[in-house]
Amino acid sequence: MNRQDALALDAADPLAPLRHQFTLPEGVLYLDGNSLGVLPAATAARVQQVVAEEWGQGLIRSWNSAGWITLPQRVGDKIGRLIGAQPGETVVADSTSVNLFKVLSAALSIVQAASSTRRVILSERSNFPTDLYIAESLARERGFELVLADADALPGLLDDRTAVLMLTHVNYRTGRMHDMAAVTTAAHAAGALAVWDLAHSAGAVPVDLHGAGADFAVGCGYKYLNGGPGAPAFVWVHPRHASAFQQPLAGWMGHAAPFAFTPGYRPAPGIARYLCGTPPLLSMAALECGVDTVLAAEPLGGMGALRAKSLALTRLFADEVAARCPQLALASPADDALRGSQVCLTCPGQTELAYPVVQALIGRGVIGDFRAGDPSHPADALDILRFGFTPLYLRYVDAFDAAVHLQQVLDSGEWRRPEFNRRHAVT
Ligand SMILES: Cc1ncc(COP(=O)(O)O)c(C=O)c1O
CATH class of the missing domain: 3.40.640.10 (Type I PLP-dependent aspartate aminotransferase-like (Major domain))
Known part of the structure; x- marks a missing residue:
């Protein structure tokens, strides 16, 4: 997949108009709708x-x-x-x-x-x-x-x-x-x-x-x-x-x-x-x-159509990350039937990377979140980088660009900067 392919998917996406219902800040790729959803344009009024x-x-x-x-x-x-x-x-x-x-x-x-x-x-x-x-x-x-x-x-x-x-x-x-x-x-x-x-x-x-x-x-x-x-x-x-x-x-x-x-x-x-x-x-x-x-998605196929797009977005992101970021492993199920609307990743060799990498992404306006591992249980011991995909307002090109940013953060070592290693109260 290249960026043009992602743009072509957006051009053909029947759910694309639903994005206009939201007030999204300029320059932000928001992959945290599983934690706090985006502000709808109608809410303030x-x-x-x-x-x-x-x-x-x-x-x-x-x-x-x-x-x-x-x-x-x-x-x-x-x-x-x-x-x-x-x-x-x-x-x-x-x-x-x-x-x-x-x-x-x-x-x-x-x-x-x-x-x-x-x-x-x-x-x-x-x-x-x-x-x-x-x-x-x-x-x-x-x-x-x-x-x-x-x-x-x-x-x-x-x-x-x-x-x-x-x-x-x-x-x-x-x-x-x-x-x-x-x-x-x-x-x-x-x-x-x-x-x-x-x-x-x-x-x-x-x-x-x-x-x-x-x-x-x-x-x-x-x-x-x-x-x-x-x-x-x-x-x-x-x-x-x-x-x-x-x-x-x-x-x-x-x-x-x-x-x-x-x-x-x-x-x-x-x-x-x-x-x-x-x-x-x-x-x-x-x-x-x-x-x-x-x-508002009901006339466009409702939750069934949203689910199909959500799976396509999470699959695209997971595939791009797998191709670009060999340091990371998929912690979410690869099987569509078992995966919700999020993609979680771990850094198996260097679990301490997860927090600063998420912070460095946020520094670029690519907002996901971090969830600490549970050291007392080997299956859940690794820290997690978590990315939620909300098909109402996310585009295929957003999923593609997020994977590219993740690759750049890892390859450049940008995550080492002290400000990205400072723990905030909310992660
Ligand atoms: C699965 C699950 N249940 C409950 C909650 C918390 O709900 P509340 O803060 O509304 O009590 C969360 C918050 O993220 C959650 O992920």
């Missing part, structure tokens, strides 16, 4: 409208007149279209960590209500730490045990002690993707419930929660959904569970009649009981703009 008109002029009347009170459901239903949920099954609320606490608690309550002796929450050792921290603390509180294993060992560990299998669909470090339908079926066959974290899936890969028979799901608004820094998260519960069990954060927004102001808690029917406190309206308005940028 929409937030300004909410501030000036709905808040400034409408004041408290806007809870009714501007539909603020149903915004968690409205935006939730839009996200639902991206994850195989039916209307009325998804709400936007809180953070992914808090929503995971709610759904995991509800799942443990289901197990306990069945008088089951199952006491294991099973998860992946390299799951995102917040998921493991939440599960660990809940397990301690509720008399369960958190058991961790590598992805390949998980099916063999599902047994009559397993209460819940809790996984992130696409691994944050490697981009490796579980087969949600097969894994959920295996969990159910063993008598366990399946809880999915879709942080790196929603808006990135096709997800079919109903098709997979999943029990619970949560996910982030600020990554591939482009909702902005700290955007609220979402939560989905299968209708077979939603009204059957309470989640523990019994706030007034999840009450059946919040404005009756009665002293006793009565959970709202369905997914609304997963709300807790007052929704952050400005952030919700920004999130809706972000979700709309993904839904």
Whole structure:
């Protein structure tokens, strides 16, 4: 592949117009949409409208007149279209960590209500730490045990002690993707419930929660959904569970009649009981703009078309890196079916290169990120250079140019400069 080939792919790309929905800084190749999505062009005006008109002029009347009170459901239903949920099954609320606490608690309550002796929450050792921290603390509180294993060992560990299998669909470090339908079926066959974290899936890969028979799901608004820094998260519960069990954060927004102001808690029917406190309206308005940028792909083939382009971008980048940077190794699956929307690389002989190389790339305006290895586990010991590919706004030529920059940073030794070796708080 040469640069002209990449440009020709862009010229023939039916999804190319979707890039105009975003405000991208000049001279930046942004390969970190898996961490913080790009600002949609519509967001600033929409937030300004909410501030000036709905808040400034409408004041408290806007809870009714501007539909603020149903915004968690409205935006939730839009996200639902991206994850195989039916209307009325998804709400936007809180953070992914808090929503995971709610759904995991509800799942443990289901197990306990069945008088089951199952006491294991099973998860992946390299799951995102917040998921493991939440599960660990809940397990301690509720008399369960958190058991961790590598992805390949998980099916063999599902047994009559397993209460819940809790996984992130696409691994944050490697981009490796579980087969949600097969894994959920295996969990159910063993008598366990399946809880999915879709942080790196929603808006990135096709997800079919109903098709997979999943029990619970949560996910982030600020990554591939482009909702902005700290955007609220979402939560989905299968209708077979939603009204059957309470989640523990019994706030007034999840009450059946919040404005009756009665002293006793009565959970709202369905997914609304997963709300807790007052929704952050400005952030919700920004999130809706972000979700709309993904839904704009629906007439062009939707998540299927985005997935095809994402795979083509990650394949192009991985192939170019393999040809240009012999020092680096692919840490993401080479098999398309197993790879999410990111490419992760390691420096096998010199793991200490990963951080300064990422910093040197950022110095050139090529923004990816760095994730530290876990020295206590040989399989994950190496530091990772992580590059997210968001097909909504990335071009083939961006993937090509990023690989060329990476080669230049390595070949020139630019990464040795002291400023690229200084650790920042956020990596
Ligand atoms: C898989 C996964 N789950 C959860 C989170 C964190 O979610 P929050 O900060 O909204 O609690 C992240 C953040 O990167 C993540 O990658």
